[in-house]
Amino acid sequence: MPTTASDLPTTGLLITDVRLANGARVDVSIAAGRIAALGPDLPREPNLTVEDGAGALLLPGxxxxxxxxxxxxxxxxxxxxxxxxxxxxxxxxxxxxxxxxxxxxxxxxxxxxxxxxxxxxxxxxxxxxxxxxxxxxxxxxxxxxxxxxxxxxxxxxxxxxxxxxxxxxxxxxxxxxxxxxxxxxxxxxxxxxxxxxxxxxxxxxxxxxxxxxxxxxxxxxxxxxxxxxxxxxxxxxxxxxxxxxxxxxxxxxxxxxxxxxxxxxxxxxxxxxxxxxxxxxxxxxxxxxxxxxxxxxxxxxxxxxxxxxxxxxxxxxxxxxxxxxxxxxxxxxxxxxxxxxxxxxxxxxxxxxGFADYGLHAGARADLVLVDADTVAHALVARPPRKLVVSHGRIVARSGTHASH
CATH class of the missing domain: 3.20.20.140 (Metal-dependent hydrolases)
Structure with missing residues (x-):
């Protein structure tokens, strides 16, 4: 079943085990629609919804x-x-x-x-x-x-x-x-x-x-x-x-x-x-x-x-x-x-x-895409299905299926 924006608690989202373009493996913590932290082994707070990135490549929206x-x-x-x-x-x-x-x-x-x-x-x-x-x-x-x-x-x-x-x-x-x-x-x-x-x-x-x-x-x-x-x-x-x-x-x-x-x-x-x-x-x-x-x-x-x-x-x-x-x-x-x-x-x-607050860094708006690809170049050439799309801190698509809008 697709995850809808309303399925997510307002308390935040933690995406674990994703890879940056430079190969570093990190977690991404999201709160109030923004990237709160990005780094390895972020704390699993009890009020966070956790998504396993399973080693996927992390790209900005x-x-x-x-x-x-x-x-x-x-x-x-x-x-x-x-x-x-x-x-x-x-x-x-x-x-x-x-x-x-x-x-x-x-x-x-x-x-x-x-x-x-x-x-x-x-x-x-x-x-x-x-x-x-x-x-x-x-x-x-x-x-x-x-x-x-x-x-x-x-x-x-x-x-x-x-x-x-x-x-x-x-x-x-x-x-x-x-x-x-x-x-x-x-x-x-x-x-x-x-x-x-x-x-x-x-x-x-x-x-x-x-x-x-x-x-x-x-x-x-x-x-x-x-x-x-x-x-x-x-x-x-x-x-x-x-x-x-x-x-x-x-x-x-x-x-x-x-x-x-x-x-x-x-x-x-x-x-x-x-x-x-x-x-x-x-x-x-x-x-x-x-x-x-x-x-x-x-x-x-x-x-x-x-x-x-x-x-x-x-x-x-x-x-x-x-x-x-x-x-x-x-x-x-x-x-x-x-x-x-x-x-x-x-x-x-x-x-x-002039779209502000863009990118993969703390404070940026949480617009993220996860794909199964080794590198950015690989993602462009293979164009794999989007495992997860996050916009404004909300999951809007999963495995190519839209959330409700």
């Missing part, structure tokens, strides 16, 4: 840095994808399908969020479409999911204008309404190629973010020199408005196609302004260079993007799989390099998204 819970068809009949090749084809096709099918963002986001939790994700950033046709309907569904899972899953919501802002009057006002309604982050999309005016588009985005005191996460698919130009304009505004550490650039394909000198100059500016980069590590386009980002001090983290939706049949709520795909895309084979890929869906993602 995973972080999904970029997904679209509101779009997914997870658990629904197979969607037959016959969409055209252009970005605008995908946008229009999705809007049409969601309207015609009665797609329920609340129901679907809840199904996929639960699947993420079952696989070990305890913190998640999701982009939600804000659209003049649908209004705030998709946001309302995802807000309901966040409320339902709020005691065991941290969810940041990005108000995302999937069709851009300038070409659809009324979108700016809707984005403001979304931020007032509970969205945590302001999204944006391709200021040059979708909005057609990168200066006006970025000015609008940064003004709106400043008025609502929200950070920004922008989709930047623009290639090569066009993307570099847009990125430069964005960095100018980060510097001028003092928004260091409050901006994420998602995808940033242009950084994988620029001459090294131009690329490195942008990476140095990104690092100085603490602007993080998100990659889904797609196999079919250029990506920001992982090692160069690390050398320059740029935070690069990972996410799935869409999971099983009208844009793509691919994706999985298993962040170990996403880390493996990141490693494969960047040609990582050494164990220490695979640990970097895992960092993209754990520590680096938590840092970039």
């Amino acid at each position: 995973f972080v999904e840095g970029h997904t679209h819970l509101d779009k997914t068809s997870w658990g629904l009949p197979w969607y037959r994808n016959e969409v055209g090749p252009k970005l605008t084809d995908r946008i229009e096709n999705e809007r049409r399908w969601r309207a015609q099918s009665g797609h329920d963002a609340g129901q679907q986001s809840l199904a996929l969020a639960r699947a993420f939790m079952q696989a070990g994700t305890t913190r998640l950033r999701t982009h939600v479409d804000i659209d003049t046709a649908a209004g705030l309907r998709h946001l309302e569904g995802v807000l309901a999911t966040r409320e339902t899972l709020g005691d065991v899953l941290d969810m940041q919501i990005v108000a995302f204008p999937q069709s851009g802002v300038l070409g659809r009057p009324g979108t700016e006002a809707l984005l403001g309404d979304a931020l007032k309604a509970g969205a945590d982050v302001l999204g944006a999309l391709d200021p040059a190629l979708i909005d057609g005016d990168p200066v006006a588009s970025l000015d609008l985005t940064f003004d709106l973010a400043q008025r609502h005191a929200k950070p920004i996460d922008i989709h930047l698919h623009e290639p090569g020199e066009i993307g570099a130009f847009t990125l430069g304009l964005l960095l100018d505004r980060v510097a001028a408005l003092g928004m260091q550490g409050q901006v994420v650039v998602s995808h940033a394909f242009c950084l994988g196609a620029l001459p090294e000198r131009e690329r490195d100059a942008l990476l140095e500016r990104l690092a100085a302004l603490r602007v993080a980069l998100l990659t889904t590590a797609p196999p079919s386009t250029t990506v920001p260079p992982l090692k160069a980002c690390l050398e320059k001090g740029v935070t690069l983290f990972g996410g799935n993007d869409g999971v099983r939706d009208t844009w793509t049949p691919y994706g999985s709520p298993d962040m170990l799989e996403r880390a493996m795909l990141i490693a494969m895309r960047y040609g990582l084979r050494r164990d220490d390099d695979l640990a970097i890929a895992f960092d993209c869906v754990s520590t680096a993602a938590a840092q970039a998204c």
Whole structure:
């Protein structure tokens, strides 16, 4: 039988005999939702629930840095994808399908969020479409999911204008309404190629973010020199408005196609302004260079993007799989390099998204995953079932089975 959160006493939890990434065998004591102590042979207090880790590898809860819970068809009949090749084809096709099918963002986001939790994700950033046709309907569904899972899953919501802002009057006002309604982050999309005016588009985005005191996460698919130009304009505004550490650039394909000198100059500016980069590590386009980002001090983290939706049949709520795909895309084979890929869906993602109190140390929030694997590299490659998932100090999944939520 699965253990539910209500099965656990409020007095605390002790997980015994688990292994850290460095091979040390420890126990983990949890109280009030946080790691109280981590070390060998911790005392078995009578008021603690004891779980035998049986030598499993201990990992921090995973972080999904970029997904679209509101779009997914997870658990629904197979969607037959016959969409055209252009970005605008995908946008229009999705809007049409969601309207015609009665797609329920609340129901679907809840199904996929639960699947993420079952696989070990305890913190998640999701982009939600804000659209003049649908209004705030998709946001309302995802807000309901966040409320339902709020005691065991941290969810940041990005108000995302999937069709851009300038070409659809009324979108700016809707984005403001979304931020007032509970969205945590302001999204944006391709200021040059979708909005057609990168200066006006970025000015609008940064003004709106400043008025609502929200950070920004922008989709930047623009290639090569066009993307570099847009990125430069964005960095100018980060510097001028003092928004260091409050901006994420998602995808940033242009950084994988620029001459090294131009690329490195942008990476140095990104690092100085603490602007993080998100990659889904797609196999079919250029990506920001992982090692160069690390050398320059740029935070690069990972996410799935869409999971099983009208844009793509691919994706999985298993962040170990996403880390493996990141490693494969960047040609990582050494164990220490695979640990970097895992960092993209754990520590680096938590840092970039601003999820506080993360990690495996006393005082951190107790978000833990136990797997039968020898090392972190082994866990990425084998992706074994999750023996135990703990979030906010509560057992939320055991042996791949959800607790009740």
